[in-house]
Structures are given as C-alpha cells and as structure tokens.
Amino acid sequence: MTPLVDGTDEALCTRHDTALLDLDGVLYVGPDAVPGAPAAVAAARGAGMRVAFVTNNAARTPEAVAAHLIELGIPAAPDAVVTSAQAAATLVAAEVPPGAAVLVVGGEGLDAALAERGLRPVRAWRDRPAAVVQGFAPEVGWRLLAEGTFAVRSGLPWIASNLDSTVPTPQGLAPGNGALVRVIAEATGRRPVAAGKPETPLHDEAVRRTGARHPLVVGDRLDTDVEGANRAGVASLLVLTGVATAADLVLAEPPLRPTYVARDLGTGLLSTHSPVSRTEDGAWTCGGWLCVVADGGVDLSGEGDGVDGLRALCVAWWDGGPSHRPDCGSDDVARLVARLSL
Numbered sequence: 001m002t003p004l005v006d007g008t009d010e011a012l013c014t015r016h017d018t019a020l021l022d023l024d025g026v027l028y029v030g031p032d033a034v035p036g037a038p039a040a041v042a043a044a045r046g047a048g049m050r051v052a053f054v055t056n057n058a059a060r061t062p063e064a065v066a067a068h069l070i071e072l073g074i075p076a077a078p079d080a081v082v083t084s085a086q087a088a089a090t091l092v093a094a095e096v097p098p099g100a101a102v103l104v105v106g107g108e109g110l111d112a113a114l115a116e117r118g119l120r121p122v123r124a125w126r127d128r129p130a131a132v133v134q135g136f137a138p139e140v141g142w143r144l145l146a147e148g149t150f151a152v153r154s155g156l157p158w159i160a161s162n163l164d165s166t167v168p169t170p171q172g173l174a175p176g177n178g179a180l181v182r183v184i185a186e187a188t189g190r191r192p193v194a195a196g197k198p199e200t201p202l203h204d205e206a207v208r209r210t211g212a213r214h215p216l217v218v219g220d221r222l223d224t225d226v227e228g229a230n231r232a233g234v235a236s237l238l239v240l241t242g243v244a245t246a247a248d249l250v251l252a253e254p255p256l257r258p259t260y261v262a263r264d265l266g267t268g269l270l271s272t273h274s275p276v277s278r279t280e281d282g283a284w285t286c287g288g289w290l291c292v293v294a295d296g297g298v299d300l301s302g303e304g305d306g307v308d309g310l311r312a313l314c315v316a317w318w319d320g321g322p323s324h325r326p327d328c329g330s331d332d333v334a335r336l337v338a339r340l341s342l
Helices: 036-045 062-070 086-094 107-117 142-153 177-188 199-212 222-232 246-250 265-270 307-318 330-338
Strands: 019-021 050-055 081-083 101-105 120-124 133-134 158-161 166-169 172-175 215-221 235-239 259-263 285-286 289-294 295-301
Touching: 036 050, 036 265, 050 062, 050 199, 062 081, 062 107, 062 289, 081 086, 081 199, 086 107, 086 133, 086 199, 101 107, 101 142, 107 120, 120 222, 133 142, 133 177, 133 215, 142 177, 158 177, 166 177, 199 215, 199 222, 215 222, 215 265, 235 265, 246 307, 246 330, 259 265, 259 285, 285 307, 289 307, 295 307, 295 330, 307 330
Parallel strands: 019 050, 019 215, 050 081, 101 120, 101 133, 133 158, 215 235, 235 259
Antiparallel strands: 166 172, 285 289, 289 295
C-alpha cells in the first residue's frame, strides 16, 4: 500500500488479525498509561483482533512487563509480550552450543531470555563466555561495559538487543542501549548484530510467537517501529502519542513512512482511515482539507479532522520527490502543522 494514500473504509482492528503494539509511547510513558490506550486495546480485542506487546526495551522480563500492563488496566499474559531480549537470545542461540555461557551487558530481561533458550548468563570475561549480548538496563555501568569490551575485543559474537539512542522516561529522553553500545564499539572498533527494531529479528520473533498472518505494527517512532515494519513488508500505524511528531512525519524519508497515521491508539485501530486523492489540477485532498503545491511553496486549507489535513499535507510533500520537494524548511512545516490543531 502507498503510505497514507489508500486509507481504508474498514477499521484496522478487523482488517488485521494481530496488532503488534509497541509499548513506550503507545500504551504508556513511564509508569502512566497513555490516555485511552487501555480502552482501545479492550475494544480491539472485542472486535476479534489479537494483541501482542512488542518492545525494543530489553530491561524487563515478559512477566514484569505483563504485570505493569495489568496495573494500567490492560490485561496481558507474559506469553503475549515479545521483547528484543528474546529476539537477541534467539540470535545468540544460533551462534553458540547449548548450555554455553553468554556475557550479559544488561539486566534481568536478557538473563531470562537466555535461560529460556538454555543458555547461561554471566557477567565477567573470566567466566569464559561464548558470546556477548547487550541490552538496556539502568544498572549498566563502567565495570560491566569494561567486561563487555574485553569479551568483544577477543572476537566473540556480539549481539545487541537494539540500537535505540534514547529511552523515554517521565523526565524526558535518556540515553538508551544504542548509546551504551557505542561505548563498546568505540573501545573495540567493532559493531554488533542488532535484534530489535528496525532490524527484522524482533518482528520475526513476534510473528513466530503469535502466529500472526496479517499483522499490523503499531508504534510511535518512525526510525524503529515504522522502518522495521517497512523492512518486514507489513503494514504500520503511527500514533502521535509518543516520540514522533506530525512535523517529523511530513519530513520523513521513504523508509520511514507509515501505512496509516492516527492521533492515538483508539482512533487508529477502531476508526476508518480517509484516503488521500489527487484533484484534476494536481492538488491533494483528504476529508475537508486541500493541499496545493505551487511556486515552490505549500498552501494548506480546509477544516475538519486535523489528521485528514496531515495526511493530505504529507502526501503532497512526498509527491514532489527529494529533488523537487517544496522549497520549505522545518519552520514552514511546523507552521502548516499548527493549523491542524492536532
């Protein structure tokens, strides 16, 4: 499907058999639920959609994630949670013999995932590991990074759960696993194999565990959730409750463009999505909005659902192509998006 253009006159909760939901920024931010998210999950399930909870965060076990979701009013079993730690453990298991020691630069999420695969987590190079696996955990410090450096420098297989530069917290964005991976990379001159989004191992792990036939990836990040879905060749829904803004979407390059966009999870899964059409004179229209590209600039006018206006603006902008894009900068995009009252 062409990003945002085709739309659908059928709610996504009936169009797709399984929603692969990102967590941070989609269902919760820190300890708090995103407003409306628990009700949206319940309604999607009521319509027959299966739900899996898929996260690049390797710090917590599926049991801990499920317990957090239940506290927020989202019923979740541990086997419905798929983490980048599990995907990383699958990659490690393909590289080492059963029962092998694996040096963990991370926390209990990786420990549990390795144990599930019959591998033995250790924390020191002197324990003679057969591989190194690295994932975000708040307790990772210099000493553990040093142990990882010793092992990676020796040439062992090195798997990273994900390469996200930041992790969201209630106080704002903080350094993520990608930032910690770069510490070891700088010290060794090597780069790890990554399991998490936007790489496909985590998606493959989620599909394998859920049995999804027609999955929908739902996320709040363009460079992990949406790009990962595009790499896997499946549909994606961007929700504007987390990291990516409407302006980010307008400026997104082709690999980062989602199939659908919505304000939040409820409107994304439970509502139809308006198509974007081209008029005879070359403008783009969606709902009550019209977007015209002329004389190197963009004009957006209309009224109604601001997400429809965003769809029209995105498609008009993207239609120009990299060498013919409207002569606007990020400030101009911000001005146009402000009209939409998203």
